[in-house]
Amino acid sequence: MYAIAIHGGAGTLPRAEMTPERETAYRAGLAAALDAGYAVLDAGGTSLEAVTTAVRILEDDPMFNAGRGAVLTHEGIAELDASIMNGANLAAGAIAGVRHVKNPIELARAVMEHSAHVMLIGSGAEEFALERGLALVPNEYFRTETRKAQLQRVLTGDTRPANELSALGTVGAVALDRAGNLAAATSTGGMTAKRYGRVGDSPIIGAGTWADNASCAVSATGHGEYFIRAAVAHDICARVAYGGKSLAQAADAVVMEHLVKLGGEGGVIAIDPQGRIAMPFNSEGMFRGARTSDGEREISIYRDR
Amino acid sequence: MYAIAIHGGAGTLPRAEMTPERETAYRAGLAAALDAGYAVLDAGGTSLEAVTTAVRILEDDPMFNAGRGAVLTHEGIAELDASIMNGANLAAGAIAGVRHVKNPIELARAVMEHSAHVMLIGSGAEEFALERGLALVPNEYFRTETRKAQLQRVLTGDTRPANELSALGTVGAVALDRAGNLAAATSTGGMTAKRYGRVGDSPIIGAGTWADNASCAVSATGHGEYFIRAAVAHDICARVAYGGKSLAQAADAVVMEHLVKLGGEGGVIAIDPQGRIAMPFNSEGMFRGARTSDGEREISIYRDR
Numbered sequence: 001m002y003a004i005a006i007h008g009g010a011g012t013l014p015r016a017e018m019t020p021e022r023e024t025a026y027r028a029g030l031a032a033a034l035d036a037g038y039a040v041l042d043a044g045g046t047s048l049e050a051v052t053t054a055v056r057i058l059e060d061d062p063m064f065n066a067g068r069g070a071v072l073t074h075e076g077i078a079e080l081d082a083s084i085m086n087g088a089n090l091a092a093g094a095i096a097g098v099r100h101v102k103n104p105i106e107l108a109r110a111v112m113e114h115s116a117h118v119m120l121i122g123s124g125a126e127e128f129a130l131e132r133g134l135a136l137v138p139n140e141y142f143r144t145e146t147r148k149a150q151l152q153r154v155l156t157g158d159t160r161p162a163n164e165l166s167a168l169g170t171v172g173a174v175a176l177d178r179a180g181n182l183a184a185a186t187s188t189g190g191m192t193a194k195r196y197g198r199v200g201d202s203p204i205i206g207a208g209t210w211a212d213n214a215s216c217a218v219s220a221t222g223h224g225e226y227f228i229r230a231a232v233a234h235d236i237c238a239r240v241a242y243g244g245k246s247l248a249q250a251a252d253a254v255v256m257e258h259l260v261k262l263g264g265e266g267g268v269i270a271i272d273p274q275g276r277i278a279m280p281f282n283s284e285g286m287f288r289g290a291r292t293s294d295g296e297r298e299i300s301i302y303r304d305r
Numbered sequence: 306m307y308a309i310a311i312h313g314g315a316g317t318l319p320r321a322e323m324t325p326e327r328e329t330a331y332r333a334g335l336a337a338a339l340d341a342g343y344a345v346l347d348a349g350g351t352s353l354e355a356v357t358t359a360v361r362i363l364e365d366d367p368m369f370n371a372g373r374g375a376v377l378t379h380e381g382i383a384e385l386d387a388s389i390m391n392g393a394n395l396a397a398g399a400i401a402g403v404r405h406v407k408n409p410i411e412l413a414r415a416v417m418e419h420s421a422h423v424m425l426i427g428s429g430a431e432e433f434a435l436e437r438g439l440a441l442v443p444n445e446y447f448r449t450e451t452r453k454a455q456l457q458r459v460l461t462g463d464t465r466p467a468n469e470l471s472a473l474g475t476v477g478a479v480a481l482d483r484a485g486n487l488a489a490a491t492s493t494g495g496m497t498a499k500r501y502g503r504v505g506d507s508p509i510i511g512a513g514t515w516a517d518n519a520s521c522a523v524s525a526t527g528h529g530e531y532f533i534r535a536a537v538a539h540d541i542c543a544r545v546a547y548g549g550k551s552l553a554q555a556a557d558a559v560v561m562e563h564l565v566k567l568g569g570e571g572g573v574i575a576i577d578p579q580g581r582i583a584m585p586f587n588s589e590g591m592f593r594g595a596r597t598s599d600g601e602r603e604i605s606i607y608r609d610r
Contacts, residue, residue, distance in 0.1 A: 124502025197429025206511035206536040231511035231539040238543035
């Protein structure tokens with residue numbers, strides 16, 4: 001049994017604005033990441049490689065809020081966060097506040113595999129990226145016209161961040177490989193018009209990302225402040241590990257009850273060692289996809305499709 | 306019932322180097338923080354105010370690795386991290402990589418109380434500090450002769466970071482107030498000779514700090530990379546909340562078993578809603594203190610004293 005699930009954020013367009021053309025494009029973007037990650041597993045690759053592959057593709061796709069197409073800070077800059085975790089040995093890597101690393105998830109993975117550290121931030125993280133030979137790009141590479149227009153709307157009070165597609169935007173993946181190992185990865189540009197070096201849950205091991213072969217792997221997407229305060233990813237796995245809950249019960253309890261009470265909008269993708277997948281969200285929609293070696297394949301945006 | 310516990314790091318001096326004079330000085334520093342925090346509770350103050358007070362005093366004391374007397378980065382700079390959490394409503398604040406904020410714990414608390422965010426990093430966090438009117442100081446304020454000498458020893462290979470007092474240095478406090486509310490706070494300079502904007506567990510909500518009235522409050526100190534990978538603070542509380550363990554059982558399982566298996570040296574201070582305190586550590590010692598309204602008062606460094 002092997003399987004992968006991905007998300008492209010819980011900040012979907014309101015249905016009224018989701019034209020058939022846009023929906024087709026989003027579905028195609030999700031399918032490309034999902035099937036590429038699945039192909040890694042199918043060929044006997046690791047869950048770590050599968051989630052890295054899927055997230056890299058979503059980072060490169062300007063429709064999603066990560067890597068190219070990331071939302072912009074108050075100052076109009078793209079500032080990127082990412083994290084990754086290996087359920088086999090609890091190794092983890094995270095980076096926050098980088099501005100020039102083409103694929104933040106690759107830097108998070110390099111931190112995990114080639115540094116003595118788990119989390120690096122800011123220019124120090126970019127120094128490490130350069131030493132590792134990772135691809136750096138001008139900040140302009142990340143900034144699309146769509147995101148510039150979104151920032152303008154937010155700055156001029158034309159809309160609130162929560163009304164922009166971007167507000168709950170993140171990408172992520174979780175996977176189980178043939179060897180029975182779990183992994184999780186998350187990457188984001190954060191919130192439109194964020195200030196003060198704000199960091200959300202995506203690069204926080206335990207909040208946006210968690211993987212432990214003993215319980216489950218989770219990647220979260222939503223209003224990051226609430227997700228940190230709920231330690232969402234670790235809490236779901238703790239309810240499985242200590243509370244005897246199924247993955248679906250644990251994920252529902254955290255996303256549909258605890259987060260709703262706190263006021264935290266968003267969702268998660270989660271997978272357990274048996275390859276069972278849960279993808280609950282309390283927002284209007286969540287870009288998501290799942291594919292298993294049982295032949296199941298799903299790509300969805302709203303609750304009913 | 307009300308109570309407070311504090312720590313000054315799990316990186317104690319080897320007994321051979323702990324002169325009676327040094328030990329007296331450390332005990333006096335711990336006593337000052339412990340009794341000031343306790344006085345807040347005794348006067349009917351909140352646990353949040355008590356942990357802020359205790360941590361501020363430890364930050365101001367150059368003997369401990371936080372605020373003044375923080376260890377230095379590879380480049381000889383002090384870079385400070387801190388976090389705080391309110392168990393009553395799961396509000397939280399965290400900052401990482403700041404260089405000029407005199408009391409990092411006050412900035413973490415300002416983030417929690419006066420921003421829409423939970424975590425701010427680097428120069429953005431300092432911008433927010435300036436807007437809030439917090440005291441900023443030259444980086445030189447933090448740098449003591451002792452820390453400069455430590456850095457030199459590490460850089461010249463004269464010793465490894467793990468052999469320096471500073472390696473596992475952090476300060477923290479947890480408290481229960483008369484109203485039954487828990488809080489936790491942690492502050493650090495990180496690891497001697499750290500590079501690349503390295504961030505440890507101290508500013509990570511769920512790793513170095515956690516507080517939830519439903520289970521417990523924890524502040525951790527140790528080799529931060531392992532503490533992040535174990536989500537130490539949240540994991541202890543999750544074992545209490547979902548696993549039916551007592552605070553002592555949960556803290557022991559995480560610190561003396563799980564962390565030991567991972568290879569993570571250090572300890573925690575933890576308190577539950579009944580005012581029970583646990584302070585396990587798997588290192589040679591941990592600077593610590595605890596005081597309760599039952600009249601108990603303890604200040605210890607090693608296992609037996």
